[in-house]
Amino acid sequence: MIRVSLLVLAVIAISGMALFLMPVPINPFSASQMEKEILLYIRLPRVVTAFLMGMSLAGCGCILQALLRNPLADPYILGLSSGSALFATIGIMSGSAFLGGFTTPIFAFMGAILTGIIVGIMAWKRGGLWPERLLLAGIGVGFLFSSVLMLFMSISDAEALRRATLWLFGDLGMTDWSSIPYGMAFIGIGLFIAIRRGKALNTLLLGDDLSHSLGFSPRKETILLFTSVCLLTASSVSLGGMIGFIGLLMPHIMRAITGSDMRRLIPMAMLGGGGLLVTADMLGRTLLKPAEIPAGVITAILGAPYFLYLLRRRDVIG
C-alpha cells in the first residue's frame, strides 16, 4: 500500500512539474493573462493528453502480455500501431483536410480498427481467437503495413516525409481540448472492459484449459479483451501518434511493485504509464527549448536501456 501511495504521489508531483515548472516556470497565483492562457490552453491539454495516451498504452501492454502469454507483447506486435500509422500517414500525405484538424486522428483510428479486424479474422479458427495465431497474424500484418508505409514514404516528396516522420514519433505539440473527449470515451470503454474482465484475464494467463475449468469461456474473453485493446490503441495513436516502449515496459515495472493480479496491475500500470509519458513530454519540451523533441523519442531513449536492464536482472521476465 505504501508503494501504491508513493506512486500516486510521484505521478501528481510530475504532473505538477509538467504544468507549472517546465519549460519555463509559471506561478499560478501571480500569472499574467498570457501565462494563464499558456497554462490553460497549451500545457494542461498537453499533460492530460500525454496522461491518457500513456494510460491506454500501458493498459494495452498488460492485457496483451496476458492474452498472448508473451512478456514481449505490446500494441506494436499486434500490428495495430503500424495499421493506424499507415492510415494516418495516408491521411497526412494525401493532404486531405476535409475533416480539418481531425483528419489524422480519424484516419489513425480507422487504421487501428481495420487492422484489428484483419488480424482477428486471420487468427480466427474453430469458432474463436487463438493467442498464438493472433501473435503471428499481428506480426505478419504489421510487417506488411510497415512496408507499405515505407513504400509511401520512399515515393513521397521530402516535406511530406518529414511531416509524417515527426508524427510517427508521437507529437503532442498541437494537442488541445477538442480531441480529449473522444480519447477519454474510448479509453474509458477499453479500461472498463479490461478491469471488469481482470479476473478472467488472470485465469487466461494460466492457459485456456485451466481458464475453462475455472468457469470462464476463453474464446469469449479473448474476443472481448482484444476489442478493448483495439479501442485503446486506436485512441492513443489518434491522440498523438506512435509512442513506443510504454506498453512493453510499464507492465513489467508495475508487476514488480504490485504483483501480477490483473485487477490491481492494470490500473497501476495505467497510472505509471500516464506518469511516464507526461515525464517524457516534459523533457522533450524542455531539453532543447524553444525547439521540441517528440515524446516518443524520449520514451524510446529512456525505455530501451531500462528494458535491457530488466532482461539482465531477471533473466527474461515471466
Add this chain to the structure above:
Amino acid sequence: MVEIPKQVRNDNKDAMLNPALNLFHGLFQHLLELQKRFWALKSLVVSALLLYCFTAVAQPPNRIVSLAPSVTETLYALGLEDRIVGVTTFCDYPKEAKEKPKIGGMSNPSLEAVLSLKPDIVVMTTDGNPKEFAERLHSLKIKTYVMRARRIHEFPDEIRKLGDALGVRERAEALAKEMEGALKGLKKQVQKPKKVIFIIWAEPLIVAGGGTTINDALTLIGYKNIGDASAINYPKYSIEEIIRQDPELIFIGGGHDELKKLSAKLLYRLKSTSAVKNKKVFYVSDMLYRLSPRLIKGIEELSDASLEIEKGIVK
C-alpha cells in the same frame, strides 16, 4: 585453293614492309632535319600543347546533370537549359525543368540513371545530396561540382564559381552582380525591429530557425525572427514560446490552399498574439526555401507584405 608461289609471297611481304620502312626512314630523316633545327621543334611541341589546353578550356561541359531543385533553378538562370540532360523528380521550377529526364530524388538519386545520361559534369549541393554519391561519381571518373553555399550572402560568389566550372563565367558574373545589387537595395536597418515568425508547417509546428535563408532574408529587411532562438535550422517549435514572444507579424510559407486550412487551428491557438489580433498574418510563397536566384523575389515578397501593412491592407 590456289597455291601462291613462294616468290610472290615474299615479294608481297617486302612490298608491304617497304612502304613502312620507307615511312620510318623518311620520318627519321625528317626528325634529324628537325633536330638540326631544335628550336623549331620545341616551339612546335609547345604550341601543340597550348592548342590542346586551349581547346580543353574552351570546350565547356555539354551534358550537365543537376541533383537538386536549387541547382536546376540556378542553371536555368545561367541560361544553360539546353545543356541540362537530367534533373531530380523535385525540380519543378521553371516549368520546363519538369520535362527533363529524371534521375531520382535528392537524397536518393539513382547512380544508374545518372550514368546512362553520360554527363560531362554532375552539379550537386552539400545541403541535401549524400556525400557518398559524390564519392561514387569520383570513383567512376565523372566530374562533379558541389555547391557549398548555404546562406544568402554566400550565394553570389557560389554562382561565380559555378560559372567558372561550367564555362559561363561572364553570365555568372552578371547574375552574381545583379543579385548583389538587389540584396544591397533590399537591405534595411531598423531601430527596433518587428518580431516575426515564419511558419513552414502547422502540424507538427515547424518554423524557420536561425541557420536558414529565410532567417537571412528576414534579418536583411529589418525583422527579428523569433525562431532564431533555436540552434536547429527547421525546428519543431514550442507554441508556448511563440505566444510568450508575441510576434507582430506571422508569415506562413508554402502558398498551398491546404496549408490555409491546416493553419486555421494553429492561428486559433495563437489568437492572443499581436499578429493574429491585428490580422497581420501573411501567406507567402515557398521562394525562400531554396537557395536560388528566385530568393530576391521571395525577399521582396516579405517586404511587400510589410508595405501592405503600412497601408493598412490586411489579408
